[in-house]
Amino acid sequence: MTSYLQIQDLHVSVEGKQILKGLDLNIQQGEIHALMGPNGSGKSTLANTLMGHPRYMIEKGNILLNGESLLDLSADKRARKGLFLAFQYPVTVSGLSVSSFLRNAYNAVRQNGQGEKKKPPSYLEFKRVLNEKLKLLEMDETFINRYLNEGFSGGEKKRAEILQLAMLKPSIAILDETDSGLDIDALRVVADGINKLAGKELGIAIITHYQRILRYIQPHHVHVMVDGRIVRSGGSELARDLEEKGYGWIKENK
Amino acid sequence: MAIREILSDDSSKYDFKDSTDTYVYRGKKGLSIEIVEEISRRKNEPEWLTKFRLQSYAHFLKRPMPNWGGNLSRVDFDEIYYYAKPSDKAEKTWEEVPENIRNTFDRLGIPEAEKKFLAGVGAQYESEVVYHSLAKDLEEKGVLFLDPDTALREHPDIFRKYFATIIPPEDNKFAALNSAVFSGGSFIYVPKGVKVEMPLQAYFRINAQNIGQFERTLIIADEGSEVHYIEGCTAPVYSSESLHSAVVELIAMKGAHLRYTTIQNWSKDVYNLVTKRAYAYENANVEWIDANIGSSLTMKYPSIYLLGRGAKAETISVAYAGRGQHQDAGAKMVHLAPDTTSRITSKSVSKDGGRTSYRGQLHVGKGASNVKSYVRCDALLLDEESKTDTYPYIEVGEDSATITHEATVGKIGEDQIFYLMSRGLTEVDAFNMIVMGFLEPFTKELPMVYAVEMNRLLQLEMEGAIG
Ligand SMILES: Nc1ncnc2c1ncn2[C@@H]1O[C@H](COP(=O)(O)OP(=O)(O)O)[C@@H](O)[C@H]1O
Ligand SMILES: [Mg+2]
Numbered sequence: 001m002t003s004y005l006q007i008q009d010l011h012v013s014v015e016g017k018q019i020l021k022g023l024d025l026n027i028q029q030g031e032i033h034a035l036m037g038p039n040g041s042g043k044s045t046l047a048n049t050l051m052g053h054p055r056y057m058i059e060k061g062n063i064l065l066n067g068e069s070l071l072d073l074s075a076d077k078r079a080r081k082g083l084f085l086a087f088q089y090p091v092t093v094s095g096l097s098v099s100s101f102l103r104n105a106y107n108a109v110r111q112n113g114q115g116e117k118k119k120p121p122s123y124l125e126f127k128r129v130l131n132e133k134l135k136l137l138e139m140d141e142t143f144i145n146r147y148l149n150e151g152f153s154g155g156e157k158k159r160a161e162i163l164q165l166a167m168l169k170p171s172i173a174i175l176d177e178t179d180s181g182l183d184i185d186a187l188r189v190v191a192d193g194i195n196k197l198a199g200k201e202l203g204i205a206i207i208t209h210y211q212r213i214l215r216y217i218q219p220h221h222v223h224v225m226v227d228g229r230i231v232r233s234g235g236s237e238l239a240r241d242l243e244e245k246g247y248g249w250i251k252e253n254k
Numbered sequence: 255m256a257i258r259e260i261l262s263d264d265s266s267k268y269d270f271k272d273s274t275d276t277y278v279y280r281g282k283k284g285l286s287i288e289i290v291e292e293i294s295r296r297k298n299e300p301e302w303l304t305k306f307r308l309q310s311y312a313h314f315l316k317r318p319m320p321n322w323g324g325n326l327s328r329v330d331f332d333e334i335y336y337y338a339k340p341s342d343k344a345e346k347t348w349e350e351v352p353e354n355i356r357n358t359f360d361r362l363g364i365p366e367a368e369k370k371f372l373a374g375v376g377a378q379y380e381s382e383v384v385y386h387s388l389a390k391d392l393e394e395k396g397v398l399f400l401d402p403d404t405a406l407r408e409h410p411d412i413f414r415k416y417f418a419t420i421i422p423p424e425d426n427k428f429a430a431l432n433s434a435v436f437s438g439g440s441f442i443y444v445p446k447g448v449k450v451e452m453p454l455q456a457y458f459r460i461n462a463q464n465i466g467q468f469e470r471t472l473i474i475a476d477e478g479s480e481v482h483y484i485e486g487c488t489a490p491v492y493s494s495e496s497l498h499s500a501v502v503e504l505i506a507m508k509g510a511h512l513r514y515t516t517i518q519n520w521s522k523d524v525y526n527l528v529t530k531r532a533y534a535y536e537n538a539n540v541e542w543i544d545a546n547i548g549s550s551l552t553m554k555y556p557s558i559y560l561l562g563r564g565a566k567a568e569t570i571s572v573a574y575a576g577r578g579q580h581q582d583a584g585a586k587m588v589h590l591a592p593d594t595t596s597r598i599t600s601k602s603v604s605k606d607g608g609r610t611s612y613r614g615q616l617h618v619g620k621g622a623s624n625v626k627s628y629v630r631c632d633a634l635l636l637d638e639e640s641k642t643d644t645y646p647y648i649e650v651g652e653d654s655a656t657i658t659h660e661a662t663v664g665k666i667g668e669d670q671i672f673y674l675m676s677r678g679l680t681e682v683d684a685f686n687m688i689v690m691g692f693l694e695p696f697t698k699e700l701p702m703v704y705a706v707e708m709n710r711l712l713q714l715e716m717e718g719a720i721g
Contacts, residue, residue: 053672076676096688101687105679168678
């Protein structure tokens, strides 16, 4: 069965301020979407809302995964249903090693919620998968001994997010500004990593306000978001037009 | 896994009681000259020690209750049994230990842990040590690991030479009390250059209601030697107070390395008022690794006197205070020699109205040049009701000292929880992982099995941390 995420007429406010004002978007497993828009247009708000951050209030609309509404589910349950968010600003958890965190998360997403607990994979099995993913992302093995995001450079944080994506194998992943703050070499490595993970099994929404990551990753669909709504959708040519003409052009032509 | 029972993944595991009918002796409640004399007489002590006890008792009576630290108003010295002797002597095999007591330590997992990774074990039940063992090879190298009575009998010179030289009875009211009625504890001597590779462990168990436990520990690490001592303690739950008041004296001679680890998990009706102090001579290294999880009130400030050039001192502590608990803990570093360094790391977690206090003292004496000292206290408050405070006292008599003091108070952020939950972890797991991470600078110092089980224990304590 192909997984699909449906966002329907989504209205969201934060601390009384309305940010998303009727947003519709469908993402299927196997597709790559690019969601572009100027700073402050509500991209991170959308990402956090999809994942179930308690600070974001849904005023209207619905979010469905495989036809089932996610609105009443906490973030951990959404994750176990196959949703993933790579954060724009991943937080630090001091004293928690990347490996111990990943081990717990790896086991957790294998518990599908209801009923009996599945037996977690053995440590050796976990370690084997982890080493494979580290290699795939050209990451050093010692990386996993560090504390989660503590003292990580911008590039390391983004790579750690992609490593988590690789380990947890969601069906739909939202990547919030995974390209920002990266120099060109780091960008290439991260983009390579995403390309290696993309495929039939994974639906991706790449959120970005530049198009530069799209030189490395070919999206099937491009959406432009302005002021809490998607104002235009198209193929990858839309990204190119945006690069030439800027967001002003879209705003004038909406 | 044996050590699981030491720390237990089920807190009710500590909460079982044995009958006191089989005790060899239990004195009357309350404290008097007669009781002090009776303890000394039953132990067949030499006259100097009887006198020492009586003088200590006199000092205890004179000395007012401390009016700082925690609330001591509910400590009733008349309601406590000062001496209870459960068996005839400290046995060398578990088979010889009376059956009900042996069962207790079995349930706590001690004999099993001993087989697996300890070089020696002392097990104290109420006032007396009921079991003592030491690996053969260490015995042959001249290592002594004994209860104080045996040490005094078999090695009177060395015992008397060091006993009460680090903490005299006049030090404080509870040191005086301990000096008057002390019974049980450990005596360790590690000869020059001997390295004790595996830890020596002492386990302290209070069984009956209103028992006072007053063990006395003296560890002498001779030049260039190394030893790691671990103590654990538990008691069943009663509705009235028990008192635990130990005195621990450590001596690390030139170049010795002495580590003392405590995992204190008394039930929540025990007053834990302990004096711990170490002397570190030239290039010696002393470490207190101290976890306070149980007790109603703990007042404990392990201190290290850096007496020789190049000595190093470290205290790493964790305090956890839940409902009705006050952990008033800290550390004291006294630099009296040049080129000495000290480091204090204090981590505390308060929950459900629990209170943690860090009380620390840093002293750099005149002539102690080039001292380096680093103090770091981090407190984590798990809810609005809970409290934490710090009382750092710093006296520096030398300009060349480099002193760093950092303190933080934190709460667990919504964004941290959300981040971990977005990876499939439940809210409780996310919460626990953040707290365990916070305590990691401590747990990483513990032998692996202890670290795992300490985390388990803390997770149990924190159950229901989320409203
Ligand atoms: N937690 C928050 N509290 C208050 N305002 C917020 C919060 N998150 C986002 N906003 C506001 O919502 C708007 C959209 O922000 P965001 O979703 O981060 O946009 P983008 O990711 O597209 O840059 C901005 O005006 C921002 O200030
Ligand atoms: Mg953003």
